[in-house]
Every structure is written in C-alpha cells, then in structure tokens.
Amino acid sequence: MGYRTVLAAVVAMVFVGPRAALAQAPSHKIVVESPTMKTGETMAKEYTPDGRNISPPMTWSNLPRGTRQIAVVCEDFDAGTPPPWVHWIIYKIPPTATGLPANLPIDTAAPMPSEIAGAVHGYNGWRRPMYRGPAPPAGKPHLYHFVVYALDAALDLPPRLTRAELHDALKGRIIGQGEMVPTYQRN
Amino acid sequence: MSDEQPRIISRRDLLRGVSIAALAAAAPASLDGALDSAAAPAEAVQQTATSAVRREAYENLTAVEADTLEAIVARLIPTDANGPGATEARAVHYIDRALGGALASSRQAYSAGFAAFDRYCRMTRGGPFVELSTTDQDSVLIDVESGSATGSGAGFSGSSAQFFGMVLNHTRQGTFGDPYYGGNANYVGWDLIGYPGVRTSVSAADQQLMEKGALKPNHRSAYDNEMFNKATARNGHGEHQHGD
DSSP states (O other): OOHHHHHHHHHIIIIIHHHHSSOOOOSOBOEEEOSSOOTTSBOOGGGSTTTTOOOOOEEEEOOOTTOOEEEEEEEETTSSSSSOEEEEEEEEEOTTOOEEOSSOOSSTTSOOOGGGTTOEEOOOTTSOSSOOOOOOOSSSOEEOEEEEEEESSOOOOOSSOOHHHHHHHHTTTEEEEEEEOOEEOOO | OGGGHHHHSOHHHHHHHHHHHHHHHHHHHHHHHHHHTTTSOHHHHHHHHHHHHHSOOOSSSOHHHHHHHHHHHHHHSOOBTTBOOHHHHTHHHHHHHHTTTTTGGGHHHHHHHHHHHHHHHHHHHSSOGGGSOHHHHHHHHHHHHHTTTGGGSSOOSSOHHHHHHHHHHHHHHHHHSOGGGTOSGGGHHHHHHTOOOOOSOOOHHHHHHHHTTOOOOOOOOGGGSTTOOHHHHHHHHHHHHTTO
16 A cells, blocks of 8 residues: 555545444435524524524435434534534434424433424433534534434434444444535634 | 630521521511502512522522522432432532622622523523523533533633532532531532531541441531631641741
C-alpha cells in the first residue's frame, strides 16, 4: 500500500468515516419531514437551549417493506471531538409509527406517547438520555442531521445506548434511511 | 474569651438563638407591612404577618435570590421516595451563612450568576425559575449544567456550567456537611446516605454493626464532642505552632 493510499484512507477516516458510521447507505430512501423544520432552514429556538429546548416533531413516509423497527438520531458533524456531536438518539420505535410528536419526555420515568410506546432514548453527547438541541458556538451555522433508520428486526435493545453501541447493534439491520438537515447559528 | 464561647453555649443553643433573632428581625417588617395597609381586612393582615414569619431571615442572600436558590436545590437533591432532600437539610441556610464567611469570595459569582440565570429563565421559558413547571426547571438546569445556556445571550460570566457547578457543590456541602455550619438540619443528609455520625472511638461491636448497616446514627456534630470544638482546635493548633 503506497503512501498516497494510506493518506487517502486516513483522510477518509477523519472526514468521511464518522459521517457515514451509522449510515450504511441502503438504497431505499425514507422521506423525512417536520411541520416545523425544513432542510436548509434555521431551526426554531423552541428546539434549542435559546428556547424551551423541547424535541421537535417529525414525520416519515415511504418506509421499506419489512420494516420492523425504527431509530432516529440527530447529529452535528461540525462539532464533537471527534465529530459528530450527538443531540438525540431514540430507538425501538414501533414500525406503525409515522413520526415523533414534539416535546418527548426528559424524565426517564415518564412514559413515551402511546404512538411510539416502547421507544427508548440513548445517550446524547452530554451523556443524558434525552433530546438536547443545538448550542453551537457563535459564528458559522451548523447542520443538524435528523436521520431516520428503518430496521429489518425488532431489536430488544436496552435504553441508554451510546452512539457507538447503537451503531454496533444496527449493523446489517438498516434497510432504509432518510434525513432532514436544518441549520442553527448563534451570534 | 470569644474563643471559649462555643464551650459555654452549645451549638444547639447558638442555632436556637439565631432562629429567635431571625424571627424577631422579621416581626417589625411584618408590622410595618400591616401598618402600611391599615385599610386592609384583618384577615389579610394576619396572612401577611404569617407569611413574613414563615420566611427565613437571610443574612447575605436577597429574598429573590433565596427563593430562586430554594427552588434550585429542591431539584438538585429533591425530596422523594428516598427521603428528605436539600430543602429539609436547609442547604440554602448553609449557603447564606457561608457567603458571609468561608464562601465570601463566591458572593459576587452568586450575584452575577443569579442575574444571568434569571434572564435565561425569562428569555427561554417565559418566567422566573420559581414559576416554571418542574419539567422546565429540570430542563433549564440541564442547559445551565451542560454549558448550553452560555451562548444564549443571558450574560453568564464564563460558562453557565461554572455557575451550576458552584451551586451544586455548595448544595452538597449544605446537605451532607456537618450541621454545625448551618445545613444538614436534623442530620437528614447523613441519614439519607446512611452515615452513622462522627465518632471518636469505634468498638468491635460497632464495627460489626456498621458493616451490616445496622449501626444507629448518633446524630452528633463533630463540634458536639467535648474533646473537639472550634475553640479547642484553634488553641491546639496555636500551641503546636509555638512549640509549647
């Protein structure tokens, strides 16, 4: 293996690897939307610590046939050491769900809404099992990837998985994915 | 002479004296309030007087700061199925007293921190901390703890996490420290963590009970001990320093 090949591999690991870690690029594309957010547009303060910092509502459609479970992750590839910084991990979402309602509980003892009963939170970058919105340093806007994964199995996963643990658990199980990428900036 | 005072007046007497003084200090204020509203119905006047007596007289914190801090500590170490929390331990009483003594260097950080904290609550949740739901209170504290509140424009000096860390540290001191310093009232903090109390000697039987978690707490401050109080500690230290 030549020097250039090794260098290219390192560059790929550093700049491409993390972004592609959970995404296994399945061909089936899920349509991800929100009544309050759009790709390329600024997120409302309500979903950030500059507002109430509640989780945003999301919807999805065009799930692949054979979907048995759904997982959602929100990540910022412009932050974290190494990137990405994880804002939200929620999984064990039943395949009947067509989205996530806003303002999911931050109290781990509180039940999830009935339409996503059984769903659990994983740890975000602050080591808390809940949604925490964007809080980027002042300067340039950051991109927030809200990614929906369709899984081909009803995985019996414990709550509070880290991103790496979820990554391992989802290996070979992702049969569809889609994302919405709103932005946020502080001045 | 003043160094010998703790030997003569017990810690409990001292605290009782402080409480009476606090109530006495509160009384004129309540009477002033009653006189100002002379036209008010007697019932309302009675209510004002009662609430004034209920409010603790703080030495260093303002009333608004104390109310905010009471609400904060109630979420940090809450009263729940595990037992009493920071409220019952009177952690705020400890912090208030300490800000006039051992923690005096933190007074400015509290003033600035409370101002930024209040601005943050109003800007992001629409009201002061004491008026928020417990869910919103927890959400605010998480944002302040994580440092996410720092860039919000509320004006935290440095990271909001520094303010949170200071308050949490002092809340722990006020809940689990020696009651001599004004917190851990009725030893609720020590009972909460199963600490059996300061002992100058532990017998084999005591040790066996302790290992089983069955040693009855003695509910004594270190300064309740005849052999060790602040005065003797200071005297002992001074004698040693001079090589006597």
